Amino acid sequence: METISDLEKQLGGMREFYLKGKTKEASWRIAQLKGLRNFLREKEEDIFEALKKDLRKHPVEAYRDELGILIKSLNLALNDLKKWMSSKTAKLPIIALLSSAEIIPEPLGLVLIISSWNFPLGLSLDPLIGAIAAGNAVVLKPSELAPACAALLAANIPNYLDSKAVKVIQGGPAVGEQLLQQKWDKIFFTGSTRVGRIIMLAATKHLTPVTLELGGKCPLVLDSLSWSLDKEVAVNRILFAKFGCCAGQACIAIDYLLAEKQFSSTLVNLLKAMVKKMFGENPKESCSISRIVNKDNFLRLKKLLDDPLVKASIVHGGQMDEDNLFIEPTILLDPPLESELMTEEIFGPLLPIITLEKIEDSIDFINSRPKPLALYAFTKNKTLQRRMITETSSGSVIFNDAIIQFAVDTLPFGGIGESGIGKYHGKFSFDTFSHYKSVARRSFLTDFWFRFPPWNNSKLLL
Numbered sequence: 292m293e294t295i296s297d298l299e300k301q302l303g304g305m306r307e308f309y310l311k312g313k314t315k316e317a318s319w320r321i322a323q324l325k326g327l328r329n330f331l332r333e334k335e336e337d338i339f340e341a342l343k344k345d346l347r348k349h350p351v352e353a354y355r356d357e358l359g360i361l362i363k364s365l366n367l368a369l370n371d372l373k374k375w376m377s378s379k380t381a382k383l384p385i386i387a388l389l390s391s392a393e394i395i396p397e398p399l400g401l402v403l404i405i406s407s408w409n410f411p412l413g414l415s416l417d418p419l420i421g422a423i424a425a426g427n428a429v430v431l432k433p434s435e436l437a438p439a440c441a442a443l444l445a446a447n448i449p450n451y452l453d454s455k456a457v458k459v460i461q462g463g464p465a466v467g468e469q470l471l472q473q474k475w476d477k478i479f480f481t482g483s484t485r486v487g488r489i490i491m492l493a494a495t496k497h498l499t500p501v502t503l504e505l506g507g508k509c510p511l512v513l514d515s516l517s518w519s520l521d522k523e524v525a526v527n528r529i530l531f532a533k534f535g536c537c538a539g540q541a542c543i544a545i546d547y548l549l550a551e552k553q554f555s556s557t558l559v560n561l562l563k564a565m566v567k568k569m570f571g572e573n574p575k576e577s578c579s580i581s582r583i584v585n586k587d588n589f590l591r592l593k594k595l596l597d598d599p600l601v602k603a604s605i606v607h608g609g610q611m612d613e614d615n616l617f618i619e620p621t622i623l624l625d626p627p628l629e630s631e632l633m634t635e636e637i638f639g640p641l642l643p644i645i646t647l648e649k650i651e652d653s654i655d656f657i658n659s660r661p662k663p664l665a666l667y668a669f670t671k672n673k674t675l676q677r678r679m680i681t682e683t684s685s686g687s688v689i690f691n692d693a694i695i696q697f698a699v700d701t702l703p704f705g706g707i708g709e710s711g712i713g714k715y716h717g718k719f720s721f722d723t724f725s726h727y728k729s730v731a732r733r734s735f736l737t738d739f740w741f742r743f744p745p746w747n748n749s750k751l752l753l
């Protein structure tokens with residue numbers, strides 16, 4: 292990392308460039324979005340390679356969760372940009388005779404994006420698309436824990452985007468802290484709730500607006516009465532959303548499952564059979580499950596299982612290989628609720644099942660914990676669905692599937708409470724990086740005499 296004075300000089304140059312107004316031009320924004328799309332298309336092989344190095348992500352998973360989603364976001368932004376940028380006429384009350392008003396989106400200025408390692412391309416570039424589309428200058432700090440992807444971004448972004456307004460700075464927490472000392476017009480952060488608090492505190496200095504995309508424990512409620520006909524579909528979707536998406540290292544992965552006690556052994560048997568179908572008899576040999584990102588995270592997950600009461604609750608899996616950063620898809624039945632496994636975000640391939648007397652008890656269970664980023668419920672029971680929506684609070688609620696909300700541009704993506712502040716994706720990303728400015732124009736021709744002093748009671752009677 293450069294010295295603080297180098298950094299300040301660079302940011303000063305970026306701010307100066309921004310103030311010249313170039314980034315506000317539609318043609319500039321379109322050129323950047325196209326540049327980014329060219330990068331993704333031309334460097335596809337390098338991207339797959341970097342994701343393999345950092346996380347052992349299979350190219351199919353990498354395309355599904357990162358490249359494909361980014362290209363979709365870029366196509367949408369390119370297609371709708373002019374509509375998003377256009378001003379909207381605002382209706383005025385009759386009293387504002389001969390006046391007009393509009394709402395104009397304007398960029399915020401120089402913005403900072405700090406991202407996480409689990410989708411190192413997606414979580415860096417999806418917010419970048421919104422920031423550029425909205426006409427901002429951007430500094431992106433990818434996560435140091437996905438070093439191959441961070442290096443790939445740092446090496447290529449200057450070749451595809453205008454480096455006077457878009458810059459990638461690599462580094463870890465120390466660099467993050469240096470960046471936080473600077474003045475920004477917006478900070479967009481993806482990461483843990485712990486660091487989210489640090490970001491928010493730093494932002495108070497300049498009253499900088501923040502978007503915080505944080506984590507937490509996303510529950511899945513499985514209603515046994517509803518699923519009998521669609522068991523295999525349900526179990527496939529559950530396993531995909533726990534083990535098939537960066538090995539559970541996803542903010543919207545299912546953290547734990549809530550199911551009725553009388554149904555737990557059938558459920559466990561089905562899960563075990565389908566895990567074998569997805570990842571084979573020896574999942575360590577499978578190329579369909581990502582690896583744990585690094586040793587610290589491996590040891591963190593190992594420690595969760597080292598608790599003897601937790602270990603005793605394992606009904607499937609539990610094998611670990613530290614040298615290969617591999618953890619087998621692991622299922623646990625009724626681990627202690629006060630164990631770290633059930634109090635901390637898991638962020639790995641461990642799936643606890645918590646049994647309840649009746650499925651409706653899940654509502655109190657969820658409400659007694661911090662508001663999750665996503666709540667999943669597999670149920671056809673309309674009353675239960677309605678209760679889930681109205682009696683619980685979460686970033687999103689998805690019935691009969693999981694994770695798919697991430698790929699839908701028309702749904703705002705973000706958390707609530709400890710799972711985050713703000714939202715993005717699709718047009719919401721553009722909005723997140725824009726200020727909606729009210730503009731009104733009055734004619735000199737008319738005026739109402741009663742708006743001006745001196746006051747007297749006849750004006751009140753009007």
Ligand code: NAD
Pocket residue numbers: 405406407408409410414432433434435436462463464465466467468471481482483484485486487489503504505506507541542636638664706711
């Ligand atoms: P993290 O909070 O440790 O790091 C995130 C980013 O912040 C990294 O770029 C890191 O270098 C930087 N950072 C760390 N300490 C900093 C500091 N003191 N000052 C400034 N920057 C600092 O999180 P992580 O380990 O990368 O990611 C895991 C967490 O992120 C999980 O909790 C997960 O749920 C959450 N997450 C949320 C989303 C979402 O969209 N809501 C997506 C992915 C991950």
